[in-house]
Amino acid sequence: MSTEISHHKTLSESIPRKPRIATTSLCGCFGCHMSLLDIDERILQLAEIVDFDRSPITDIKHCGPCDVGLIEGGVCNAENVHVLREFRANCKTLVALGACAINGGLPAARNTIDVGECLAEAYCTPAIAIENPGIPNDRELPLLLDKVRPVNEIVRIDYFLPGCPPSGDAIWQFVSALVTRRIPRLSYALIKYD
């Protein structure tokens, strides 16, 4: 009796659906996203086989259920944590894209300095001649974490794609494998940096 129902279910599931991709830049420089654009005309191929969800490319503000999420940048403030959690909750496969997402990168250079001192240096140093010096405390502004963290210290991460930034070719090979449900493998040349 339930055979028919499950049969229909299988049918509806088997209708090809484009994989959805979401991307975001947390505490990064958008260099990894620039590198994503470096796949050049292949982005048209990509657009044919995937749909983009939340991403700087689409300007969609919140992420829906996705197959792949690409995270650029480390985690430096409360908003980064919220975005990262949203991605983890919605993306089947989450990828740390580039050096900052993997290790914290350049922003993590502040980790040995007290966050109060950092802000005081930036907003209260007389030499910089800021009008009304003082540390901004508007409720709209996300608070800084005491340390910049790699994304895998906040949520589970499935893949790490290294590079500062990873090359367009590396991103293409990696993402095209993921969305066609192949295991991503990168040749040595694509992950060799010196």
Place this chain on the structure above:
Amino acid sequence: MHEKERAPTPEQAARHAITRYHHDPSCLVQILHDVQDALGWLPPPALTAIAETLGISRAHVEGVAGFYSFFHLEPVGQYRIFFSDNITDRMLGAPKLMAMMCRILNVEPGHRSADGAVTVGTTSCTGMCDQGPALLVNGFPVTRLTQERIREICNLIAARAPVKEWPKEFFLVENNIQRSDQLLKFRLDPGSALKAAVAKGRDGLLAEIHQSNLRGRGGAGFTTATKWEAAKKAPGPERFVVCNADEGEPGTFKDRVLLTSYADHVIEGMTLCAYAIGAQRGFIYLRYEYRYLVPHLEAVLRQRRTLGLLGKNILRQADFDFDVEIRLGAGAYVCGEETALIESLEGKRGTPRIRPPFPVTCGYMGKPTVVNNVETLAKTCLVLAESADEFAATGTPQSSGTKLLSISGDCARPGIYEYPFGIGIAQILEDCGASNVQAVQVGGASGTCLAPYEFHRRIAFENVSTAGSFMIFGINRDMFEVARNFVHFFAHESCGFCTPCRVGTSLLKNLMDKMHNNKGANYDLSEIERLTDILKTSSHCGLGLSAGNPVITTMSKFTDVYVKRLQPFEFEPEFDLDKALARARQITHRDDTEAHFQDEREILS
């Protein structure tokens, strides 16, 4: 000990030390020791003065000073106390004793007390595992610590009593020889092995060592004669012999005993090697933790010079000049690796070199150098004084002779045991009075962890290979904590040269701590496995290659201690996210809802 009446200026101290070492930049580590002895620490002006006077860069001097854990670049207390943090010391209660001392003296662990009198911290294994828990005070070991002894020490510090006036029994280091065989029973008449060697000639000596099939006792088991022959054949006028007395492998203390009571054997072994390869200079590279042995070793060297067994024309041989200098390490496990040791001897950071070339052709100062373990050198005397065939007849065909084991941990009779190679683990455990054994760690932190089903195995290069460390863990011990202790050790001792090891050992440490704090999930376990794989495949030297071993072996043999720590959730950060915003809340005076995190699981539900 090293308390001084009136401290010299940093410049005076630097000048004095540099003069003592003849303006030789290769003696930088020794110069830094002298300056620190005079000043209590290494203040920036002293480093600048050393760099300028020696004509080397300030960065190099600071780089070297910063490398070794017993050089202090920040002011330290007049009393510098470091508790041995090896797992065996911990099992004997070291952490509690240290907490007690910190409480009495009102000092934070790892920091200097407010009055500047005392610094209390931890250090890697001090080689007193058979009589722990132990600590070092101003470089001198205090053994068999008890609450009472801690109280006495605190009183002495409160009274500002100089360390040299502390009760002698505090500093008593016993040999604890529990089983003697060939070597430990052998009383060497100084010079007798050397005379036998000279009678045989250089080639005859090499043939004899070859015949004995003596292999290196430092763990690697390289054939001693092959090493000596290679150094002898290497081109160049100058050659060196180095005795590796940087016994840093956690749980090892056999070299301590040999240097204490068999120093003549060791130095005669060095002289035999010098004769065989044609070396004129030798070094004993002594770990800082055994600094208390320096006066004794100097006395033995002096006596041997008086007997004509060191110096010019040894045993009246025309071209047989050889002498030995003692060089002190400064707290770096990696310097037990022969090329790192040589770097340190040359006054550099102890970064292992890429091999080949091997030290036998390109060692100290780029010259042919033999680096041998203390025990190996002592055994060469045995080969000469008795016979090579007799030596080769002991042990197994591939591992001839005997092996000294440093036994510590959960057993009735810890100490030194000398056994012929081929001895079974079960027999050793019976002999030292160990019952209800859960595991034995053979070969130190980087060695092999054996579970009871493997106790039929035997000590030999071809079976269970070891440099001598043998730590026993009873059924009540938590093998996860044992592995975690070793992982901390490697993270601390990584030389920092290659990224896989520098970063990998720290990440591994963080993950093991996360598991310890009950924050670990399945994901973290697979991360641990991934990291150990990276360490094993990408590290520059043996330290990194073996740093994951304690985790890999305990994970496969004692899986339940990991599994029982696993949390049911998919992932949780190791730190408290909301607390990570506390400082920012404080400086912005915010406490609104946006200034806090909700629990992630609430959001997801």
